[in-house]
Each structure stands twice: as structure tokens, then as C-alpha cells.
Amino acid sequence: MKRDLDIRVAIIEDDETIREGYAFLIGNTSGYKVVGAYRSCEEALKKIANDDPDVILLDVELPGVSGVEALPKLKKLLPETHILILTVYEQEMLIFRALGNGAAGYLTKNTPPEKIVAAIHEVMEGGGPMSAHIARMVISSFKRNESTPLTRRETEILEQIATGKSRKRIAEELFIDLETVKSHIKNIYHKLDVHSKADAIKAAKDNKFI
Amino acid sequence: MKRDLDIRVAIIEDDETIREGYAFLIGNTSGYKVVGAYRSCEEALKKIANDDPDVILLDVELPGVSGVEALPKLKKLLPETHILILTVYEQEMLIFRALGNGAAGYLTKNTPPEKIVAAIHEVMEGGGPMSAHIARMVISSFKRNESTPLTRRETEILEQIATGKSRKRIAEELFIDLETVKSHIKNIYHKLDVHSKADAIKAAKDNKFI
């Protein structure tokens, strides 16, 4: 299907200077080829399927249909294509929405040109290129709060509650009595100063206790 | 406190050849200094506090106390120190446990020496260095399944259920009737072929529908 061995790159970016800059950079790197460049998602969604790109560089802050909104549509149109996000913003919500919608990498626009080319290569090799600060935020999102007021057992039980299991089922799976589970839950509620499952789960997640 | 401007690195690694190799590499790079090298976590936990390291390179597959187990203890001992995981394994469970326990980065042992030094630098600058394949796995963990059988509304309601909220509360927050929520839940259960909250949440999470 591919017409040669070059990595086929498409660019979706509204700023002409930046778009042309990327196109020039990538087009002049051996092994890479620009097969499409668009100023909007609407335009790209109509024509990009014909470009058969391996990688799409996607700006998230576009006028009209934003990059994150277009992501699922691009993925549906080109399921095998890797999509790299390019942005000036480093907002957590935006990052996690983009990654949840199928982005294969996330780069900030201060990324030096040679690193962008390296990222395209990396994503083709099964990697997940991210700018340093983005990577740190992603890693942080996994990190638990080490100064939890909950004991080991309480944390374990709250995790089970957060999966929707009933106290009875939790008791059975942990080989303890239902009364013991109730007792732990009462202690959890006191420590977190809440009066319901939902509030306990929210408080614990907000504070990264679970 | 710091005796000079070098980045202070400690190494915990049982294989002597590898340990010495890293020590030699880092010690001979200007701007870096090896302040400790240990063959086990037990040994490291006793003495490492005196080294006052900026970064610790930590092997996860150690005899005795494993790297992941030692992570919380090291973090408690040296809260300001960045810990970089070094491993041959790329198991998801190990990666997410390590990141959840406070690791600042995750490198595989096939990482070339100059990249290890770069990773130490990157972590000092607020980055989160990861090997390419690890980064892809981390990113994948965020990705939703685009071919969900659930509708938009059903997904929304299942997400609410997964936070532990009651149907009544969900109805209030979405400004719809309790009966409507019940109706959606019945449809969700049918689609996922389950008969309880817990099973629905599990099925949806396993398939990345939520």
C-alpha cells in the first residue's frame, strides 16, 4: 500500500508559520515525508484519509473543532495511524483527555525540531514520546499519598468498596466476617469525616489514599 | 548541605558488574558524583541517609527486600530524593506499583549509558524519564476503548456508579428521574451481561469502557 519506505506524516495546525515550519523540517529529513498539512480539523477530516499517514501531528488548540474532539474521529478514520499531540498548554485535564482519546504521545511546542523528528520515529517503534514535564505529570497521577491516615486494611477495604462490591462480598473475598468489614468502614468514615460510600471514595481519591 | 554542585547519585543493584559499570559511568561524567553503591535494600536503608543523594538508581529485582517494597521506605527516609527504577522486566503490574510508590522514572536495563545519565539530569529538571516501551504502556493505560457498546449516557451513568453514588443521587445530579437512571442501569447490565454493580464496573474497567 505504501508507495515507499518513508514515514508518512500529516500535520494539523492552524498557525501557518508553525505548520510550514514543521512541514519544511520533516520534509527535509531523510526517511520522512509530509503527505498532508491542514489548517483545521474539519478540513483534515475530509481529506486526510487519502493521505494514508503513519503519523499525525495534531495541535489541540484549534479554532472550530478542537484537537481533542477530533481525536476519536481521526482514530476511527485511520485506526492504524499514530497521533502525536502538539500544544503550548500543560493542563492536566487536557493531557488525560487526549491520552484517553487515543493520542500516542504528547509534546509541548517548545520541543526542539530534532526532538519532534525523534518523537515521530519513537512512536513508529512502539514508544510513547512525551515532553519531560508532561511525563512527570503523568507519573504523578499514579503516585499514592504516603501520609494516608488509613491503615493497610482500611485502604484495602476502601479499594474494594470503590469497585462497587458489597460489604458481604468483600467479607467473603478477604475471609473475614461481615461485622469486621462494617467495623473498618465505620473507622474509615470517621477518619475521612464522611457519611457515605460515595463521599469516602471521593475523599480518598482526591487525596490519593487509594 | 550539599558539598558541591555535582548531582549526587546512589546506586542499589545486586549485580556487581552492573553496579560497578554504572558507578564508573556516572563517576566519570562531569557534573555527577556517585555517593553510594549498595548490593541490597537492607544495606542501603541502613546507610543511604548519610549519602544525601539527589537521585537513587534502584533495581527492582533484588534478592531479599525487593525494589518496589523498599520504595516507600526510601521515600520516607529521603523525601526529596528522586528515585529512578532500573529493570529488565516490563510487566504492567510492576510498573504501576513502582510509580504508585513514588518512583520518578522507569528505565529498562537495555538503556544506553548516555541515556541513563540524561535521565538523571531530566529527573533533576522536573521530568519523568521512561524507556520508550514503558511510556507506551503508561499511555495505553489511559486509553479508552472506542468500540464500547454503551451509549454516551450509559457510560456517564456507569462512571457515576463507579464513584459509589446511589441511583437517587445520580438522578439528582444529572437532573433526571430515578426511574430513568434505573432504566439506563438495566440496559447497561443487559449489554455487559452482568447482574450487579460490582460486575458491571469490573467488566467496564476491564474493557476500558470507563
Add this chain to the structure above:
DNA sequence: TGCAAATCACCCATTACGGGTGAACACGCC
């Protein structure tokens, strides 16, 4: 030896849950 953690017990009233059946209305698609 003492304190925290984990275990179990019995009390109470209220609410939530799972399932069946049916129906109205809006929207897009052929």
C-alpha cells in the same frame, strides 16, 4: 507493657438494589 490494628458481636431504622414490563418522544438515516 501498652497502644494501634484487626477482629467479631448485636442492636436499630432506612435506603438501595435487581428485575419485569411497558410507553412516550426526539433524532437521524435510508
Add this chain to the structure above:
DNA sequence: GGCGTGTTCACCCGTAATGGGTGATTTGCA
């Protein structure tokens, strides 16, 4: 124009789960 899908709401049923009070025992680590 009609058909399917998605969203909304209604009324039925019985069982199970929840939140809270009070108190007691045992185990393990410091």
C-alpha cells in the same frame, strides 16, 4: 415516511445493603 436507537419516565415486586451506636477480644510491634 417509517424504522431504529437513544433518552426519558412509570409502576410493580421482594431482597439485600447501608449507616450508625456501643462494646469486646486478640495480635503484633515498639
